[in-house]
Amino acid sequence: GKVRIEQNSRGEIISETEAVAPVAGNSVMLTIDMEFQKQVQQILGDFIHDLQRKGGKGKDVTAGAVVVLDVKTGEMLAIANYPTYTLTEMKENSTALYENPLNPTRDRALLEAYRPGSTFKTVTATAGLCESVITESTTFYCNGVSRFDYGNGHHPTCTGHHGNTAVVNSLKMSCNVFFYEVGQMLGIDKIDQYAAYFGLGVDTGLELPTATGWVASPAEMEKRGGTWDQGQVWQASIGQSETKVTPLQLAVQAMTLANK
Numbered sequence: 001g002k003v004r005i006e007q008n009s010r011g012e013i014i015s016e017t018e019a020v021a022p023v024a025g026n027s028v029m030l031t032i033d034m035e036f037q038k039q040v041q042q043i044l045g046d047f048i049h050d051l052q053r054k055g056g057k058g059k060d061v062t063a064g065a066v067v068v069l070d071v072k073t074g075e076m077l078a079i080a081n082y083p084t085y086t087l088t089e090m091k092e093n094s095t096a097l098y099e100n101p102l103n104p105t106r107d108r109a110l111l112e113a114y115r116p117g118s119t120f121k122t123v124t125a126t127a128g129l130c131e132s133v134i135t136e137s138t139t140f141y142c143n144g145v146s147r148f149d150y151g152n153g154h155h156p157t158c159t160g161h162h163g164n165t166a167v168v169n170s171l172k173m174s175c176n177v178f179f180y181e182v183g184q185m186l187g188i189d190k191i192d193q194y195a196a197y198f199g200l201g202v203d204t205g206l207e208l209p210t211a212t213g214w215v216a217s218p219a220e221m222e223k224r225g226g227t228w229d230q231g232q233v234w235q236a237s238i239g240q241s242e243t244k245v246t247p248l249q250l251a252v253q254a255m256t257l258a259n260k
Contacts, residue, residue: 031075040066040078048082062102065109067251071258076206079109079248110206113213113244118174120195120239122257125167127194128182139164142177148184150231156180176238183237184230191236192217199252200245213249216241 001022006015044066051058068078083104085097090105097105106112128134142162145155158176162169170178183191192215196202201215214220216236218228224242235241245253 031070031077032079033077036068037078037080040068041080041082041084044080044082045084063108065112065247067109067248069251069255071255074252074255079107081106081108109247110208110210111246113211113246115243116200116239116245116250118239119250119253120200120243121171121174121179121237123195123198123200123253124179124182124186124191124237125171126198126257127186127190129167130194131186131190133185134167134182136168137166139166140170140178140181141165142175144177146177146180146234148180148231148234151229156231156234179237180234183233186237188217188233188236191215191233195243198256200243200249204248204252206248210248211246213245214242215245216243 001018002020004015004017004019005013007013044064048061048064051061062083064082066078066080067076069075070077081104083100083102085104089097129136141164142158142160144158144161146157147155149155156176159174162173162175162177165173165175165178167178167182169175192201195215201213203212204210216232220242221228221232226242232241236243
């Protein structure tokens with residue numbers, strides 16, 4: 001609204017007239033569930049501590065993030081980062097927080113981009129099925145090593161020996177060889193197209209600052225000082241190469257699959 005105020009030379013208000021009546025603004029509704037947020041934060045911290053205690057591949061893990069979305073509405077129910085901090089810590093010793101090498105003030109869930117790895121295989125699978133380069137019954141034989149050659153006698157490898165495997169089992173077993181084949185038939189342009197459909201490498205539209213990440217392509221590789229070759233297509237098919245996305249985008253990808 002607007003109010004017209006008239007003052008004299010001494011600054012005293014002589015008159016006050018409502019020029020434009022005030023109108024209520026839009027309501028802001030938070031979707032974060034406070035109690036659920038606390039639980040997710042606790043689960044994340046406990047999981048990282050458990051990895052550290054058990055040793056093995058997870059012994060050096062020091063950070064992580066979790067994003068939980070409502071599959072039907074897209075509402076954000078929880079955003080958890082580890083390590084984290086309390087408002088009291090920020091108020092009493094913010095310098096220590098900012099100087100901490102683990103960077104607890106960094107919003108990893110929304111602002112940090114990571115390689116998606118095998119989670120990306122659902123993108124390649126969807127592209128292959130939608131573009132009809134494979135069907136649900138198409139199989140490729142996996143003996144642990146791909147038939148493709150990088151050109152120096154080396155071949156991309158797999159996580160195991162899966163024999164003749166189709167798309168559903170290949171996702172279940174995370175078979176690299178199957179998705180090298182699908183990626184080869186699709187080409188990088190189709191892979192990137194479907195990645196964008198899933199919200200990877202693009203702005204999610206969230207009302208908070210977020211990183212957009214990026215998906216592997218010849219242009220992206222050139223921008224980062226690398227060299228693009230056919231081997232990058234195979235690696236991009238399994239979420240490697242120059243692909244990095246945020247935990248939020250991975251959650252959007254999973255939501256997109258879940259709500260069809």
